[in-house]
Every structure is written in structure tokens, then in C-alpha cells.
Amino acid sequence: xxxxxxxxxxxxNAFWMPFTANxxxxxxxxxxxxxxxxxxxTADGRQVLDGTAGLWCCNAGHxxxxxxxxxxxxxxxxxxxPAFQMGHPVAFELANRLIEIAPKGxxxxxxxxxxxxxxxxALKIALAYHRVRGEASRTRLIGRERGYHGVGFGxxxxxxxxxxxxxxxxxxxxxxxxxxxxxxxxFFSKGQPEHGANLADDLERLVALHGAETIAAVIVEPMAGSxxxxxxxxxxLEKLRAITKKHGILLIFDExxxxxxxLGSAFAAQHFNVLPDMMTxxxxxxxxxxxxxxxxxxxxxHDAFMSGPDHAIELFHGYTYSGNPVASAAGIGTLDxxxxxxxxxxxxxxxxxxxxxxxxxxxxxxxxDIRNMGLIGAVELEPIAGEPTKRAFNxxxxxxxxxxxxxxxxxxxxxxxxxxxxxxxxxQLVGTLKDVLDTLE
Ligand SMILES: Cc1ncc(COP(=O)(O)O)c(C=O)c1O
Numbered sequence: 076x077x078x079x080x081x082x083x084x085x086x087x088n089a090f091w092m093p094f095t096a097n098x099x100x101x102x103x104x105x106x107x108x109x110x111x112x113x114x115x116x117t118a119d120g121r122q123v124l125d126g127t128a129g130l131w132c133c134n135a136g137h138x139x140x141x142x143x144x145x146x147x148x149x150x151x152x153x154x155x156x157p158a159f160q161m162g163h164p165v166a167f168e169l170a171n172r173l174i175e176i177a178p179k180g181x182x183x184x185x186x187x188x189x190x191x192x193x194x195x196x197a198l199k200i201a202l203a204y205h206r207v208r209g210e211a212s213r214t215r216l217i218g219r220e221r222g223y224h225g226v227g228f229g230x231x232x233x234x235x236x237x238x239x240x241x242x243x244x245x246x247x248x249x250x251x252x253x254x255x256x257x258x259x260x261x262f263f264s265k266g267q268p269e270h271g272a273n274l275a276d277d278l279e280r281l282v283a284l285h286g287a288e289t290i291a292a293v294i295v296e297p298m299a300g301s302x303x304x305x306x307x308x309x310x311x312l313e314k315l316r317a318i319t320k321k322h323g324i325l326l327i328f329d330e331x332x333x334x335x336x337x338l339g340s341a342f343a344a345q346h347f348n349v350l351p352d353m354m355t356x357x358x359x360x361x362x363x364x365x366x367x368x369x370x371x372x373x374x375x376x377h378d379a380f381m382s383g384p385d386h387a388i389e390l391f392h393g394y395t396y397s398g399n400p401v402a403s404a405a406g407i408g409t410l411d412x413x414x415x416x417x418x419x420x421x422x423x424x425x426x427x428x429x430x431x432x433x434x435x436x437x438x439x440x441x442x443x444d445i446r447n448m449g450l451i452g453a454v455e456l457e458p459i460a461g462e463p464t465k466r467a468f469n470x471x472x473x474x475x476x477x478x479x480x481x482x483x484x485x486x487x488x489x490x491x492x493x494x495x496x497x498x499x500x501x502x503q504l505v506g507t508l509k510d511v512l513d514t515l516e
Pocket of ligand 1: 188189190191192194223224225226296300301329330331332357358
């Protein structure tokens with residue numbers, strides 16, 4: 076029987092869409108049917124400029140040949156191998172390639188299938204690390220207000236977004252939060268803001284409150300992405316590192332968005348020159364094409380588990396698809412693309428142009444803050460009185476109609492284009508956004 080290849084199915088009811096206004100979407104669907112480089116093609120044949128790298132993940136742009144070919148070849152050669160007690164060369168190769176580009180001191184990769192799984196994996200490794208070293212009292216986990224660490228129970232517990240937490244019971248116990256780093260004093264900062272390094276001192280307050288011997292780890296996004304591009308003030312991450320170290324607390328950087336070139340180096344840890352004990356990654360690891368994540372750790376973390384009899388499993392954790400051959404091949408194709416095209420360096424080179432384009436929106440109607448770093452930026456809007464989130468959502472819909480894809484969270488517009496974007500396309504993205512804002516209620 077011939078396949079029905081109609082681009083838009085006539086019944087949209089069965090698919091319960093994630094983080095989506097389902098009823099609104101299904102009344103006026105927005106469907107992509109193809110993508111190439113910087114553009115999506117809609118079901119009605121329009122080209123839409125990708126201002127968000129999909130969901131912060133397609134850092135090399137779309138349908139890139141090396142990635143597509145690597146996936147096709149791998150799927151035809153070795154489609155799957157058991158992830159437990161068996162191996163295949165592709166996952167080992169990818170792990171080595173990751174360590175090659177990771178900050179010095181990071182030496183091991185544990186594979187997962189998403190950012191959420193990377194976060195839960197890192198939190199579990201942190202708890203287990205202290206236990207295998209005889210410090211089982213370290214069970215408390217510290218996150219940060221307005222942090223996003225995915226949607227697993229661990230991730231929503233350390234995360235700091237009220238709607239992601241309030242519907243789901245008490246989540247994990249024994250969790251506390253640092254204050255977020257978004258301050259009025261820093262509005263319209265270009266790059267890293269000046270004020271707020273002292274917000275890291277709040278960790279000393281939590282240590283005094285709970286006792287350092289009860290705290291396993293602190294997890295933060297080095298630059299918070301999903302909650303609207305909240306930048307770390309100058310000196311903040313360095314302070315956090317010093318305080319965690321002083322008290323024997325592990326520091327986890329959630330690099331699911333900042334990893335793979337977004338800030339102009341492979342990882343934010345290198346950009347800020349602060350070495351965490353673990354880094355969580357996903358998204359840009361495979362250019363978003365195949366689901367995959369990885370937790371990267373120091374030798375100290377990994378080696379703490381390598382005791383006991385040789386035949387014994389050291390860490391009781393893993394996924395059926397950890398290091399899946401096709402995902403690993405996609406990862407290698409992706410890293411090859413970043414390297415061959417010098418995309419991390421390209422992001423660093425384009426960052427000043429991106430910064431001035433974005434800040435040219437200062438003074439535009441309803442814009443109350445603009446912030447940027449690397450190839451990421453946010454434009455914050457004054458909310459409509461009594462109707463928070465509506466103004467930005469309207470901007471998103473209008474922008475889509477005008478041929479650009481942006482992303483909104485609350486009344487914040489976030490943009491993080493693929494690192495292959497040209498200067499002309501930056502102008503188009505920012506110029507169209509200005510048109511949208513000028514004509515919006
Ligand atoms: C910092 C951070 N951590 C974790 C996640 C969760 O990733 P996933 O949606 O792949 O589970 C995200 C997703 O946006 C993220 O930005």
C-alpha cells in the first residue's frame with residue numbers, strides 16, 4: 076500500500092505535545108516538513124530562518140551531510156549492541172573525542188539519552204561518589220532559583236521554575252536553592268554583567284544552615300538558558316568553585332545548552348575558565364539529530380568507584396541506549412562538522428556583531444532588558460498588565476508568520492541561532508524582530 080505522505084495529518088488529537096499550548100496549536104498548527112542549513116520549510120512551503128537552533132541543539136545547522144551520512148552508514152552496519160557488559164567501538168571513539176575537546180581535568184564520559192537523564196545521572200553519581208568514599212551523610216543537593224535542569228524528578232527538584240515543580244508533589248527531599256543571578260542593576264549589560272558575584276556567598280549561608288557534611292553537590296547552568304538567558308556576574312562562578320571546594324562539595328555545570336560552541340568555546344567551563352567536577356551535556360552533542368547526552372567527569376570522581384572485586388559492577392546505573400551505536404555515530408559526525416568548519420571559533424568571531432545587532436533593539440517598544448553572550452541573547456519585554464507571557468507569545472506567533480523562529484519563556488524572547496549563521500542573517504533576524512515588536516500591542 077502506498078504511504079500517505081500528506082505533510083499535515085488531518086487529526087492532531089492523538090499526539091499530546093510537550094511544553095505546548097496544545098489547544099492553541101491544534102487550532103492553528105505550525106508544522107515544519109523539511110530543514111536545510113539555517114532554514115526550516117513549513118507545511119505551506121515558506122522558509123523560516125532558524126533563530127533558535129531548533130531547541131538550542133542544532134548548533135551546526137540542519138541536515139548537515141557528515142552527520143546524515145554517519146547515521147546512515149552506522150544504521151546499516153551495527154544498529155544496536157547491548158549497552159551493559161558489551162561494547163562497540165563507536166561509543167569508545169566518541170567518548171575519546173569528547174574528552175579531547177573537554178577542559179583539561181575532565182577524563183570520562185557516561186552516556187545518556189537526553190539532558191534530563193544527564194542531570195539525573197550526574198546527581199546520582201554525586202551521591203554515590205560520597206558514599207563510596209565513606210561520606211554517606213552527604214545527601215543534600217543544591218540547585219538555583221530559575222535554574223532549568225530538565226524534567227526528571229532530580230532535575231525538577233534542583234531546578235527553580237515554579238510551574239515545573241508545583242504540579243508534581245514534593246519531588247526529591249533534602250534539596251535547597253541558591254538565589255538566581257538576574258538583577259535590575261545589570262539590565263542592558265553587554266556580555267558578562269558587573270554586579271552580583273556576591274550572590275555565590277549564599278552558599279556559605281546554606282552550609283551554615285545545613286552543615287557541609289550533609290551537602291553532596293551544587294548544580295548550576297554556567298549561563299541559565301531556558302529561563303531566559305540569565306548570565307553569571309563577573310567573578311560569580313569562580314566564587315562558587317572556591318566555596319564548593321573549601322567544603323568538599325561537588326560542583327556540577329549543566330552545559331546542556333552552553334556545551335558545543337554556544338559561547339565560542341567547546342564548553343562554558345573553558346569560556347569562564349572554571350573547572351567543575353562534572354558537566355552534563357546533550358543537545359549539541361549530536362546536533363539534536365539523534366537523542367543523546369553525556370555526563371563528563373574528572374578522574375577523581377570516576378576512580379573513586381574503581382575498587383572492589385574486578386568482576387563487580389561499579390555503578391548501578393545506565394540506560395538501554397547508553398552509547399547507542401547510531402547516536403554515537405551522529406555524535407562523531409557532529410564533532411567532525413564542528414571541527415572541520417571551525418564552528419566554535421566562528422561563534423566567538425561573530426559574537427561582537429551579534430552583540431551590537433541585538434543591543435540595537437534598545438529603545439524598541441516594550442523592551443525592558445537585552446542581554447547577550449557568545450551566540451545567545453535575550454530581549455525581555457514589559458508584560459501586558461494582568462496577562463503575563465502573552466506579549467512574548469504574540470511576538471513569537473507574529474515572528475513565525477514573518478519568517479523567523481524565536482523562542483519565548485515568560486515575557487522573554489530568547490535567540491540562539493546555529494553557529495553557521497551569517498551576518499546578513501543576523502541582520503534579518505534582528506530586523507524582523509524589530510518589525511514585530513514595533514507593531515505589537
Ligand atoms: C540546562 C538544561 N539542562 C537540561 C535540559 C533538559 O534536556 P532534555 O530536554 O534533553 O531532557 C535542558 C533543556 O533545555 C537544559 O537547557
